[in-house]
Amino acid sequence: MTFEEKTKRMKLLSVHPCVTVQQVLENTGFDLLVPENVPETEPPMYAELKIVREIDPTGIYLGKGKQ
Secondary structure, eight states: OEEOTTTOOEEOOOBOTTOOHHHHHHTOSSOOBOOSOOOBOOOOOHHHHHHHHHHOTTOTTTTTTOO
């Protein structure tokens, strides 16, 4: 997400795989700007995953057992 420059409203940049724009809207407690085309979020790079796993070895944030 980002903030729209003029209005300062939050704007959806992408959605994770297997998540729809509608699901995001249903789980957001405020109006969200949604562009006409919302791309899928790119998967994290190996180095990024490695850092997260080092910081969160028990999977509290990542979700235990999720890759």
